[in-house]
Amino acid sequence: MDVEALEREALAAIAEARSADELEEVRVRTLGRKSPLKLALREVRDRKSGMALNAIRERVEQGLAARQAELAQPTEDPTFDPTLPGDEIPRGSYHLITRQRRRIEDVFVGMGYEIFDGREVDTVENNFDALNTAEEHPSRDPRDTFYLDDNTVLRTHTSPSQIRAMRAMEPPVYVASLGRVYRRDTLDATHTPIFHQVEALAVDRHVTLADLRGTMRAFAEAIFGGTREIRMRTSFFPFTEPSVEFDMTCFLCDGAGCAVCKHSGWIEMGGAGEVDPNVLAGVGYDPDEWQGFAWGLGIDRIAFARHGLPDLRLFWENDIRFLSQF
C-alpha cells in the first residue's frame, strides 16, 4: 500500500473540509475503524512499518485538530472579534407632536369621526370669509397672518378645514382635521410661529351645546385619563354662535390646584361653539335643518401640558436628547 499517498489524500481532504460535518466525514474516512490506515495498522507485523503508519496517523490527527480549530472561528475575517460588544444600531422614534397627533386621531376615529385633511396653504376665502370673519377683524392683519398673495395665506387655524369638509360632503358630517397652522408670533418659550391644531366638526340634526360638552369630555378623558369636568366660558369667534372657551379640570391635581394648572384647578383647552348659521348657509347647508358644533385646540399645548415641558422651542430644536425620550 502506498502509505504516502494515503497521507497526502487525507491531508488534502482535511484542508478542503468546509464545515465541522465535512471534517467529521473526513475523520471517519481516514481514521475510522474501516479506514485503509486502521486496516493497515491492524495487519502490521514489523516495527518499522508500524512506526511509519503511526506517524502518519498522528499527523492526520494533528491536521484534523488544526482544521477543527480553524472552522470553529465564526469567520475568517481577522478583524472580527466575537468577544467585543456589538455596535448598537440606534432606533428612531416618532416626534412627540406626531405621537400626540396620532393619539388624538385614534380618539376621534373611536368616536366615529372621519379624519379630514385640509390645506396649509389656503385661500383668504376659506381662512376668513367663509368663516364669517369681518373685513376689519384684527386676525386678517398682515402683521399677524402670513400672506402669500392677496388671496392666499398660510392658514392661521384649522377652521378652514370645516369649510373644505362641508363643501366636500353632504350632512351629517363628523370630521376631525389636524395639522400645522401659522401665525406671525415672535418665537419664545410659549409661542412658536408654526404650531398644530385639531379641529372638530359635527353637523347633524338637533346638535346642541350639550353634545359639544359631552364630546369634549369624552375626548378629554380619552387623552388625559381619569374623570374630567368641562367648564365653558362665553367668548366670541366669528364662525360660532354662541361661542365658548372651554377648560377641563387639571389632569394632575383633579382640580385641587397645582403648578401645572397654575393653582386654578383648570386647564385651558381651546375655543368652540355652535356653528354660525351664516357659515352653514355659505356652504349650502340649510341652517334650519342642520346644526353643528365645532372646536379647535392646540396639539402642542396638550403635549406640553401632559409632559410638563418647560419650553415650546424644544419641539423645533431637534435635539436628540429631547426627542429620544419619547
Ligand code: DAH
Ligand atoms: N380657530 C380658533 C383659533 O384658532 C379656534 C376655534 C374656536 C375653533 C372656535 C373652532 C371654534 O372650531 O368653534 O383660535
